[in-house]
Amino acid sequence: MNKAERVIAVMKGEKVDYVPAGFWFHYKPEYTVEEMVDAHMKLYRETGMDIIKIMQDYMYPIVGEIRNKEDWYEVSVKDTSSEEFCKLAAVIKGIRKQAGDDVLLFQTMFGPFKAASIAFGDEVLMRYSKEAPEAVEAGIKRIADGLQKWAEGFLDAGADGIYYSAQFGEEGRFSKDEWERLVKPFDLQILQVAQERENKYNILHICGEPEYEFRTHPEWFADYPGDLVNWSVKDNHLSLTDGKAIFNAKLLGGMDNKGNILRGPAENIRKEVEGILDEFGTTGIMIGADCTIQGKDIRLDYIKEAVDTAHNYLTREEQK
Template identity: 30%
Template sequence: MSTKNINRKELVLNAMDNKPVERVPAGFWFHFLADEIHSDAFAQPELTEELLAGELKYIEESQPDFVKIMTDGFFPYTNDSFIKAKTAADLKHVKPLDKDDKWFTYQVEYAKKITDKYGDEIATFYNLFVPGTILKFMQPNFEDGEPYLAALVREDKEAVKQVFDVISDDLAELAKRVITEAHVTGIYLSLQNLLGEGITRELYEEVFGPGERKILAAANSVSDYNILHICGYAGHRNDLSWYEDYEVKTINWAAVVEDVPLSEGKKLFGGRAVLGGFGNTVDDVIYKGSEAEIKAEVRRLLDEAGTTGVILGADCTVPRDTPRQHFDWVREALIEYSK
């Protein structure tokens, strides 16, 4: 479907600013590598070419209003002192990366290849994970990540705080560099509540909060347009109120998983712009719905949330094999709704 008469990037930025828009913008995202969690593009640069090819093909075919720049293969924190740490006590000896480390330079180079081609047309948000999520991803079995991290915090929270401070400094540096050097619009920072025995909001705020806020502050220092993603992937439940005072322009959460619609979330987050609305599983309408069903869901979401400060998307990554035509149907419904 043609989008030539609309400046899609301006559409997204106006929505994030809670300004009136010609039509509500939309975008969806999914993974491109077969194993997005354990792939290591720092060790295998050819994976970045596969990732880039998939991202560019999606942009060309689907013409989204914005793109979350996927970071499959860049999930690991390739810091030798961190990788070698075996105990909580070892974490106290982790040192920050050198500024010319490939962990920075590879990611900046990759992001720039996308913005050089599409940065003037669409808004681009570079995906970053907070330290807790990175640590969970780096466990051999993903399902063991959450209990491992919770146990680590219970064992020695001071050691965890110390290593999170180091990792957050590097993530803050990366956030600033993808914005200032790769010229992305902003970052898309993914986090979630830590679940487990003895894990309270107060403990989370003490151990996790400072680093997460530091990353956002760094991004906010060089861009007004950053997104917070409260991840409900695979049914993970979050207390959204833990993040209501995080400084960020736009919030994306799992509206379907949490059963918190866009309008309710908009109130919770002080009227800031919101992103999402659609579920992201094979059982949800964006994946299996007919044209009529998908367009009806668009109308339902906008009837409920309004058209100001709203960007339609999904709870999280949608299945890789979601028919691309479904994204066209969403855009068609948005155009029809605006008339």
């Protein structure tokens, strides 16, 4: 099996020759295309990971300002001919050229609601969501229409799928009815792009926000289309084993993104990975972290330790 075949086998629930793994962290948004490509390839080559998640941190180029509720009906997203999109597409093409076709590339995307939060501020977005939900709904739909074209463009540029950060299901932010009106339909609009294409995939990351202590409602996302699903085990107190009963998908994750993978030592990393696989088994799982690795002095040798441990893991039966 090559790396792409191995991850696809995980998605299908098939037996793999070894458990794959993948980790990521943020890069400076001011990186040039070449610097961004080089940074991703350095992580990939030095750790032996099994996928490449393209971590391009940027502001979505949303056009418009919100001064009153009527402004929501006029917002839009720059199209795929824009300088902003073209830079992202160039990074995908650059990574594909260097990495080849034996590994899957996933472009990170945030949802239309998050895009609005970045553009207009969370306070503004939440205030209008409560005071004028019909206007916000119209505006988020306009943003979703633009980002749908971006998702299509990412796949056309060579990405094998979308790594989708699904947010705004945090505990205490919205009622489920509000969330199902303002957030869910537009998440699904983006996720359906890869879902409807042959040999394209979605990785669903259920993400919380720091002001809500990263606590969210993972069960709200149970019917989202994801070939792999990832959430914060530590923040939501939902183990991979318990989550397996919620999601009709295979799982990615298990490791504390601010714990051993960041601080070490290597022995603790090995024990954490082995403990996850002892509990969950080796089918239908890719080892990863709760979220992006966050903190200072991220060490590639620690990431490599986690990857190597997953690759070399022997089940309890095999150890006998």
